[in-house]
Amino acid sequence: MSTATDTQLLRVQAIRWQAQGICSYELVDPEGHALKPFEAGAHVDVHLPGGVVRSYSLAGDPSDTSHWLLGVLLEAKSRGGSSALHHKVRVGDLLQVGAARNAFPLASAAQHSILIAGGIGITPLKAMAHTLQAAGASFELHYCARSPGHVAFMKELQALVPQAHLHFHFDGGEPGKGLDIAGLLKVAAPNTHVYYCGPVGFMNACAQASEHWPQEAVHSEHFKAPEPKATDLPDGAFEVHLVKSGETIQVGPDQTIVRAIELTGRRVSTSCLSGLCGACKVEYVDGEVDHRDYILSDEEKTHCLTVCVSRAKGKTLSLNL
Numbered sequence: 001m002s003t004a005t006d007t008q009l010l011r012v013q014a015i016r017w018q019a020q021g022i023c024s025y026e027l028v029d030p031e032g033h034a035l036k037p038f039e040a041g042a043h044v045d046v047h048l049p050g051g052v053v054r055s056y057s058l059a060g061d062p063s064d065t066s067h068w069l070l071g072v073l074l075e076a077k078s079r080g081g082s083s084a085l086h087h088k089v090r091v092g093d094l095l096q097v098g099a100a101r102n103a104f105p106l107a108s109a110a111q112h113s114i115l116i117a118g119g120i121g122i123t124p125l126k127a128m129a130h131t132l133q134a135a136g137a138s139f140e141l142h143y144c145a146r147s148p149g150h151v152a153f154m155k156e157l158q159a160l161v162p163q164a165h166l167h168f169h170f171d172g173g174e175p176g177k178g179l180d181i182a183g184l185l186k187v188a189a190p191n192t193h194v195y196y197c198g199p200v201g202f203m204n205a206c207a208q209a210s211e212h213w214p215q216e217a218v219h220s221e222h223f224k225a226p227e228p229k230a231t232d233l234p235d236g237a238f239e240v241h242l243v244k245s246g247e248t249i250q251v252g253p254d255q256t257i258v259r260a261i262e263l264t265g266r267r268v269s270t271s272c273l274s275g276l277c278g279a280c281k282v283e284y285v286d287g288e289v290d291h292r293d294y295i296l297s298d299e300e301k302t303h304c305l306t307v308c309v310s311r312a313k314g315k316t317l318s319l320n321l
């Protein structure tokens, strides 16, 4: 959860129906001030009615500081976030919104970029398209959806991306009939970077299709945590030392580190609670970590962990808290 110091109250200036199940939300400063610039790929925490906090990618033009734009799909099994936005939030409401954070940045050195969106995964990629187009950079955008009626921001994308570089792929709900992702990524072209975002099955297909690409040229952002892999370690109990406070706490087999810390009366910043956003990133100073997140880079994993999902491989972990 974003802390009070890095959140701001923003007014919902417009809500637009974008596509089947998808609405966009335009957020502005209530006094009309410019908002802080953000980088393409960034997301923000939105504090919603009912006390839930959810992360949403910023879908607008990063160079336009007049408003922030969200695109939100009403999830059939909403845990409260998309349902609150779709059913409770109205034009004129004020929402507490966190600072923009970017865990899905564009690589500045790329000579060509391939953006692949699955459904609502278009939101961060649309922001990237704005940035790449403004820079005169070479890129192509592939947008996979069930049908034209499921495409959000259609008109904006058509105005933004040159026709030859904008590709819609409709599968009628059968992924096998849509974009041939393996074919698209068959050749790992030099100086080319791939970015993808979408639902779990789509993410798995993209990950598989890009396995032979250099790791640093492939970038992704998950909206939902994939099912646990069979190779994941079992959830054993372990002990956590909080180095700064000197406390030692027990983490049970069915408890997260966040929960165990909260039971001591302390607060840890959290948002997605699924290892997706990085809000709960904490430094560790000792112990071996079973990293279960989808956000930290390999370098970050050498000294940080996400305490909402990650665990200890051994009996103890020491955190810089």
Ligand code: FES
Residues within 6 Å of the ligand: 269, 270, 271, 272, 273, 274, 275, 276, 277, 278, 279, 280, 281, 293, 295, 306, 307, 308, 309
């Ligand atoms: S709260 Fe989002 S990664 Fe932990």
